[in-house]
Amino acid sequence: MSFDTFNLHPSIMAGVQALGYVTPTPIQLKSIPPIMQGRDILGLAQTGTGKTAAFVLPILQRLLRSPRGRVGALIISPTRELAEQTCETIKELGQHTKLRSIAIYGGVSANQQITGLRSGAEIVVACPGRLLDHMWQGAIDLSHVEVLVIDEADRMFDMGFLPDIRNILKCLLRERQTLLFSATMPADIRRLVHDVLHNPVTVQVGRTAPATTVSHALYPVKQHLKTALLVEILRRTEAESVLVFTRTKHRAQRIAQQLKRKGYNATSLQGNMSQYGRQAALDGFRDGSFKILVATDIAARGIDVLNISHVINYDMPDSTDAYTHRIGRTGRVDKTGDAFTLVTAEDTAMVQALERVLNARLERRKLQGFDYAAPAPQREFVGSPPRSQRGTVGKKRIGNQ
Secondary structure (H helix, E strand, C coil): HHHHCCCHHHHHHHHHHCCHHHHHHCCHHHHCCCCCCCCCEEEEEEECCHHEEEEEHHHHHHHHHCCCCCCEEEECCHHHHHHHHHHHHHHHCCCCCCEEEEEECCCCCHHHHHHHHHHCCEEEEECHHHHHHHCCCCCCCCCCCCEEEEEEHHHHCCCCCHHHHHHHCCCCCCEEEEEEEECCCCCHHEEEEEHHHCCCCCECCCCCCCCCCCCEEEEEEEEHHHHHHHHHHHHHCCCCCEEEEEECCHHHHHHHHHHHHHCEEEEEEECCCCCHHHHHHHHHHHHHHCCCCEEHHHHHCCCCCCCCCCCEEEECCCCCHHHHHHCCCCCCCCCCCCEEEEEEEHHHHHHHHHHHCCCCCECCCCHHHCCCCCCCCCCCCCCCCCCCHCCCCCCCCCCCC
């Protein structure tokens, strides 16, 4: 089956062909026909299944018949990276339609976004907080919205955005088509579905378990040896590009710096970075300038790079859903990938939970020749010097330098 099945406008098909799309993915096959019929959709799909095009193509088709110069479609995204990614997909698929889109999120100039809105964008992709700012300032008119998309709804919930979503919904008074996509269905998302969707068509692709195109392996190790083991794994692994996940932004930054000192083209993506820095890291990872991206979970759903061959969990995620979202960055669509996780004794319960979800025992690996018995390094003395070294002004300092 091909995209011709959907009878898309020739200007949209030109964008489809320009991107090299040939066969629709399962989520596209199941979602596009009812969306084009005007039905509300509850889409349950993992990342990397092609769902962005599943709602972008029908939106383009619908807005081609609508007046220009006003917001006809609103897509709400949890992160600025996902907003940019979605906006880029719209621009690529709609490059011959003359429909305009704009991404709105915090951390950058609001004035520039207001200028973009005033220029007459028909599709707005927005993060909740900045969107509310523009709404309260009267900088955006949503009175003509025909299609609302709530993307990655469970991630919205994880990030505490559900109250913002409800505030936005209160301001959308016009009858509209609503599409909600989520990888999982916690109770709060079920309530949101009940409140905002009208007689929806439910489209589900796969389980909320990791994709079958990904192989999994655990690397048991003591906490203080993780970085050394990571370096050794990278040295012994042939990889196109590697996404490394850490639990904290400081650790992501530190590990990227350590890898660079080892000669790897590595960078980090974490919350302390400016929007310019984050975008530069993502662009460099996409074009291959950086072979390794060390990131916090902020990147788990905001990176659209098809050739990620390996995901390495430096830190075990805090839930099976988070694991699914992380490794969803590899093994995308028709590709295969590898997921490696460095585990300590404290991760036993989560390993058992993962094995229940996967219904299989995860392979444990040990690297031959790696010194797993190496002791933890002694902490450097950073307080007052010992008595024997007092009064050594002008001599070599001790401690951190």
